[in-house]
Amino acid sequence: KVYEDVTQLPGLSYDFVIVGGGTAGNVVANRLTENPNFSVLVLEAGVSNEGVIDSIVPFFFQNLLTPNIYEWNYTTVPQPGLNGRNVGNPRDGMVYTRGSADDYDRFAEVTGDAGWSWDRLLPYFFKNEKWTPPVDHHDTRGQYNPAFHSTNGINSVSLTASNWPIFSRHVIEASKELPDEWPFNLDMNSGKPLGLGWLQMTIGGGMRSTSATSYLGPEFIRRKNLHVLLRAQVSKLVGSSHANGKLTFAGVQFAQGGALFTAKAVKEIILSAGSVGTPGLLLHSGIGDQRALTDLGISTLLDLPSVGRNATDHPVFSLGWTVNSNQTLDSISQNATRFDEAFAQWNRSHTGPFSAGGTTHLAWARLDSQLASNNFTDPSAGPNSPHIEVAFTMPHCLKLAGSTGGTAGQPCVSAGIVVLNPVSRGSVTINSSNPFDSPIIDAGFLQSDVDVFTGREAIKKVLKLFKAPTWRDYIIAPIEDLENLSDEELDEHIRNSASTFFYLIGTAAMSARDARYGVVDPDLLVKGASRLRIIDASVFPFAVSGHTQAATYAIAERGEFLFL
Numbered sequence: 247k248v249y250e251d252v253t254q255l256p257g258l259s260y261d262f263v264i265v266g267g268g269t270a271g272n273v274v275a276n277r278l279t280e281n282p283n284f285s286v287l288v289l290e291a292g293v294s295n296e297g298v299i300d301s302i303v304p305f306f307f308q309n310l311l312t313p314n315i316y317e318w319n320y321t322t323v324p325q326p327g328l329n330g331r332n333v334g335n336p337r338d339g340m341v342y343t344r345g346s347a348d349d350y351d352r353f354a355e356v357t358g359d360a361g362w363s364w365d366r367l368l369p370y371f372f373k374n375e376k377w378t379p380p381v382d383h384h385d386t387r388g389q390y391n392p393a394f395h396s397t398n399g400i401n402s403v404s405l406t407a408s409n410w411p412i413f414s415r416h417v418i419e420a421s422k423e424l425p426d427e428w429p430f431n432l433d434m435n436s437g438k439p440l441g442l443g444w445l446q447m448t449i450g451g452g453m454r455s456t457s458a459t460s461y462l463g464p465e466f467i468r469r470k471n472l473h474v475l476l477r478a479q480v481s482k483l484v485g486s487s488h489a490n491g492k493l494t495f496a497g498v499q500f501a502q503g504g505a506l507f508t509a510k511a512v513k514e515i516i517l518s519a520g521s522v523g524t525p526g527l528l529l530h531s532g533i534g535d536q537r538a539l540t541d542l543g544i545s546t547l548l549d550l551p552s553v554g555r556n557a558t559d560h561p562v563f564s565l566g567w568t569v570n571s572n573q574t575l576d577s578i579s580q581n582a583t584r585f586d587e588a589f590a591q592w593n594r595s596h597t598g599p600f601s602a603g604g605t606t607h608l609a610w611a612r613l614d615s616q617l618a619s620n621n622f623t624d625p626s627a628g629p630n631s632p633h634i635e636v637a638f639t640m641p642h643c644l645k646l647a648g649s650t651g652g653t654a655g656q657p658c659v660s661a662g663i664v665v666l667n668p669v670s671r672g673s674v675t676i677n678s679s680n681p682f683d684s685p686i687i688d689a690g691f692l693q694s695d696v697d698v699f700t701g702r703e704a705i706k707k708v709l710k711l712f713k714a715p716t717w718r719d720y721i722i723a724p725i726e727d728l729e730n731l732s733d734e735e736l737d738e739h740i741r742n743s744a745s746t747f748f749y750l751i752g753t754a755a756m757s758a759r760d761a762r763y764g765v766v767d768p769d770l771l772v773k774g775a776s777r778l779r780i781i782d783a784s785v786f787p788f789a790v791s792g793h794t795q796a797a798t799y800a801i802a803e804r805g806e807f808l809f810l
């Protein structure tokens with residue numbers, strides 16, 4: 247059951263207390279409560295997702311990117327790699343990509359646990375995924391490979407409806423015209439993502455599918471042993487003691503309505519507060535770098551310098567072109583009549599353009615020869631892993647204009663470019679002993695030369711892609727002409743326009759059992775502590791070469807298995 251008020255809870259002692267009801271936390275809560283003998287409390291700082299139209303209607307995703315009451319509204323510190331700009335760090339764009347098999351095989355290698363390898367994780371991707379037909383029920387043959395999908399999981403994944411057929415035709419045609427550079431990939435979620443293919447999204451029946459709508463869906467949330475308390479912000483772990491040389495905590499302290507409460511965990515505390523929340527909680531609980539904690543007047547219970555370090559995020563920037571077509575996103579979003587029609591259609595049947603966003607395809611490529619000829623070490627996890635991602639998108643042209651020069655209201659399309667294996671690292675730290683103060687987020691963007699080089703070579707490669715013959719009568723002009731810029735000018739363009747793809751990971755990274763760095767062991771238990779586990783995106787040791795929710799779901803599905 248979901249509770250809004252702590253006084254309605256039947257008690258404050260549970261077998262498992264999970265901090266954070268986000269992507270990972272709700273998976274763990276669902277799986278643990280399959281056992282009727284376990285009682286579980288999820289403490290979530292946020293509010294209910296019920297009836298939040300911007301969260302339900304896929305097309306409205308953009309509305310959640312500006313500060314709003316459903317987000318923490320964090321921002322990074324000024325980023326030297328972005329010429330001193332800071333970027334918003336809101337709390338999901340529904341894109342479903344798993345990354346490459348190499349990514350997970352690297353997880354297995356650095357943790358010394360083969361359980362994190364692609365082959366061993368694939369069943370957990372399947373436990374999570376409920377493959378669902380697109381809302382327009384179009385013929386999906388040739389758009390994905392059923393061998394790599396499961397229809398029996400919990401969270402819906404689908405191809406999107408054919409909302410933008412003209413743009414889609416050109417994208418697919420470009421791949422046919424440049425088969426060596428941009429080969430068609432039937433299914434980028436097979437473990438081998440290289441190439442260009444159709445986008446898959448966590449959408450079911452034209453609505454966003456999240457861990458809240460799926461793992462806490464009506465058939466699960468009625469379980470008597472599953473309680474979720476909203477508006478409950480956990481401030482720290484409490485009741486520390488030592489058992490068998492390991493630190494342990496009796497429970498967590500949380501705030502609701504200005505008062506503080508303690509929830510007791512009889513078996514385990516699970517931190518699923520995300521890549522920002524989890525290291526913040528550890529630090530405020532005295533787990534982290536002893537010197538930094540002492541400076542803040544926090545007594546150290548466990549000296550674990552890696553807490554909050556290794557923060558890794560994907561920088562993204564866009565190229566845009568004005569086009570000779572009225573079949574673009576702005577033709578709906580900027581036209582009140584068409585907007586109302588599309589919303590009415592979505593309200594009637596959950597179909598039409600509002601059943602998805604503006605992205606139609608993704609492409610994944612390597613830059614082997616470019617990196618080698620400049621003596622850069624390959625930052626990817628292996629030969630089947632991409633260095634860059636390209637998102638073929640119908641953007642909000644007027645918003646795009648703000649960053650890349652202006653479309654004067656003309657229809658446009660864009661290519662979002664992502665640097666997938668950043669070598670730069672940032673951090674999540676705290677600068678006060680007050681757990682309710684915002685943490686300090688430094689994404690560490692573009693600090694490393696190879697990251698900027700990758701972005702620059704990506705631009706050159708994508709400019710060539712958009713010169714394929716198919717675009718000739720469709721593209722009018724680039725929004726910003728980058729064709730004749732020097733390498734230095736391209737680097738400057740990247741530093742001035744790059745932003746976050748919101749994929750911060752790694753701030754409580756897992757490492758091998760005997761490694762002297764890292765925060766959790768391969769069973770996701772905090773090193774040096776007992777009965778304290780971390781299950782969320784903060785445990786990734788490296789970024790995956792894809793969007794992070796699928797990986798987070800798989801880690802959470804396997805994470806729950808580690809209790810057995």
Ligand SMILES: Cc1cc2nc3c(=O)[nH]c(=O)nc-3n(C[C@H](O)[C@H](O)[C@H](O)COP(=O)(O)OP(=O)(O)OC[C@H]3O[C@@H](n4cnc5c(N)ncnc54)[C@H](O)[C@@H]3O)c2cc1C
Binds near residue numbers: 341749
């Ligand atoms: C704007 C945006 C767009 C994205 N788009 C995509 C996409 O298209 N595809 C994709 O694969 N991934 C996407 N992601 C990334 C993906 O959402 C995350 O990687 C994933 O949600 C991480 O899961 P998590 O469980 O680690 O953290 P979260 O899902 O963030 O869950 C953490 C939860 O803990 C709660 N919490 C934090 N601190 C406390 C506290 N002290 N007390 C109580 N509760 C607390 C938070 O409110 C939150 O609900 C996007 C992310 C953002 C922000």
